[in-house]
Amino acid sequence: VDLHLTFNRKGDLAAGVYRALRDAVEDGRLGVGDRLPSTRELARDLGIARNTVAAAYDALVAEGYAEGRTGSGTYALGVAPAVVVRPSGASRLARPTLSVPAPQAPTELDLRLGLPDPSLFPSAAWRHVLADAVDEAVRTAPGYGDPAGDPGLRASIARHVSVSRGVRVTPDEVIVTGGAQGAFDLLARTLVAPGDRVAVEDPGYPPAREAFAAAGAVIVGVPVDGDGLITGALPAEARVVVVTPAHQMPMGVTMSGARRAALLAWADRAGATIVEDDYDSEFRHAARPLEPLQRLDRTGRVVYVGSFSKTLLPMLRIGFLVAPDALVAQLADARRLAGWHAETTTQLALSRLIDDGTFGRHLRRSRRLYRGRHDRLVAAVSRELAPWLRLNPAAAGLHIAALAVPGIDAAHVRHVVALARASGVAVESLDAYAAGEDVRPGIAMGFGAIPDERIDEAVRRLRDAFAEAAS
């Protein structure tokens, strides 16, 4: 790259070099994947100290304009244009494609996203706590309860996410919601006025952005790469950004530490709220635990959203959010207007299940089992599908995603998905998650609901579908 940089040689040199390089990325002189000069070369060319250049490069990486590759140098990430989707009056009520398994569409080998293994659900323990909770509820809370949720369950959730996920939280900051979707809905109703911009990951989880669009938000899709949301591509102004840092939905990648820092800095500048959707991070496959953004937040910008849909079952419709103090009363009011609160017996029973240790044991057992399925699926995909797919790493969660190799487009992927489904294997085409027109061809595969011993067979049939589509 032949790079001409103009910057003010008075004042903070590193900041000047940083801004000059950032401008080069933003105006396209540095494209995605362009290798930056080494710090030694650039320092020599500009006649400044090498550690000044290194500091500027660090800032570029932290802000998401570049990435360091070990042993190889620093590469520009470029800034993909943000995709702006303006909701029309009609689309407010349009029926978008469901992105989770419809209950009426069973397949022999189900690799769709969103459903954990029902056979792991601790049914006997649940029946037991539920029966006890009926009497407790009738005796102590038969009427309209706290819209923020049962106080006991809020305390149980606070302890759970504090221990399991490192979230900094008191029970008063927890609001029990109708699954994660109920949390998105409350946040949309509370934070968004019609016309406000809401930034979302592209590709990303459609029901979350639909909840914000229904509140009148202008949805801005921000591209995602191997380090998560590309913070350099965030719009200058937005009221909210919705992210899945632990396990990107659907790409499966983990947001890098540098991007996390850049996202928090952006939110502070933009006056935006970060909605951290931590939907399936309890299932970790990598050794290093992933700290939530919420823990890094020092200025009350992050609302943490969690759910029992993956750790237990979606049918329970229990999720929660952890919000800064200033928001809690408003969110509880919105909850009241939307139907007061979740069913009380279910709340009391879940609190018991957490407090008596059953939930923790269930989580540890499920984690081991899902890690085994993850490893088996990754091995099978690497072995069988290498000619067509490049697998993304997933440090957590119940699904993986793979981008198609160059030359395979989204239409071809949809064809493969249809062939696979005809042979009894359900997987998802990534384009179902696209927020804008820029579709990334690829496939997402869930391993929550498929028995271990059927994984190899499912991937072999998917291989046959690729082979048939290619011929």
Add this chain to the structure above:
Amino acid sequence: VDLHLTFNRKGDLAAGVYRALRDAVEDGRLGVGDRLPSTRELARDLGIARNTVAAAYDALVAEGYAEGRTGSGTYALGVAPAVVVRPSGASRLARPTLSVPAPQAPTELDLRLGLPDPSLFPSAAWRHVLADAVDEAVRTAPGYGDPAGDPGLRASIARHVSVSRGVRVTPDEVIVTGGAQGAFDLLARTLVAPGDRVAVEDPGYPPAREAFAAAGAVIVGVPVDGDGLITGALPAEARVVVVTPAHQMPMGVTMSGARRAALLAWADRAGATIVEDDYDSEFRHAARPLEPLQRLDRTGRVVYVGSFSKTLLPMLRIGFLVAPDALVAQLADARRLAGWHAETTTQLALSRLIDDGTFGRHLRRSRRLYRGRHDRLVAAVSRELAPWLRLNPAAAGLHIAALAVPGIDAAHVRHVVALARASGVAVESLDAYAAGEDVRPGIAMGFGAIPDERIDEAVRRLRDAFAEAAS
């Protein structure tokens, strides 16, 4: 009343006389309570047939401009000015007064509205169906279910409201909601665009109008009299009107047949949707069953809203709506975005409780018991509080209301309520339900949660509070 009427003597004479009289009401020449000439007098004065005048009077009554009093003649109802409450940005998120018992405010003698008797709840049967439903749910519906609700429960509800309330309904027209409040929320999100007018009863149920205000509606309060909502005072245009025809909340009166016909006619003219909140009508104290508006609707204008909060307990957070076909898909979409659906095990258990006959037996038993409490409370209030209150009749439900006699204002009533509370009796001042500034002084008393044998004592203490406030 000296009345000069101008009308076209060609064409439909009765319609001409009707329009002339209606104009006289609308421009104030006929005020509230003015006695109209007898049909004989007016027929003679106008030189037309007496049955022509009688037909015009019938139409006036049907449209809510006049009322017939047995043996006394016909009286103008007048048109009270509609109260328009414009929501500000701030009020969207304001924390309004809760109008249902807060769980942390127990009193010795609780006559507040909204809570049925928890001791009637069929706990043993509920534990039983719930335990069975856990296994059924995990086996058949562990994931994300139909946003409109479990198909079995929709069928059970359709049968129940068809038999118990005469609602015309197929299971496909039922949507399970988070209590009646969840239904108001869905309707607000689906029917209302910011700035649309929504007419509500004044006084009326605050959480319902707040749900519509949160969707950006301009709330128009329409006054209520002994025949329910005064249809003649409805605005010419509104997107929605929310009414409680069976048992007005909080006044306790039943909407007359004439008003029901007038309301349906108005909705057709205005292109409006009628939301019929039938919240506690299963408990009838009068011999004649009250047919819902929904049954009279021939043009798909009525959405019927019901709830299990009064027939079972509010803690279950299960309500439902019955909507015309054209609305069902939109409402289900809104439900999905707001958190998908109610907890599945609870839905399956409730369906079993209805289908196995337990719910019907519980209803019949509760109806007998509440009728006894109603009669006892009415007798005690008539006996003890006649100097201060005029009791409204209530044909159904779990509460009664009484207007203060002339000379007692709302501030005085609030003082009495505070004195009563200090003596261990909780009742509600009617002004908590006012939509606008026009407050009707009076008291509402619920009998859902007070034991029979404490009713007389509660009313005696209320009498002492009135006496103390008067001295």
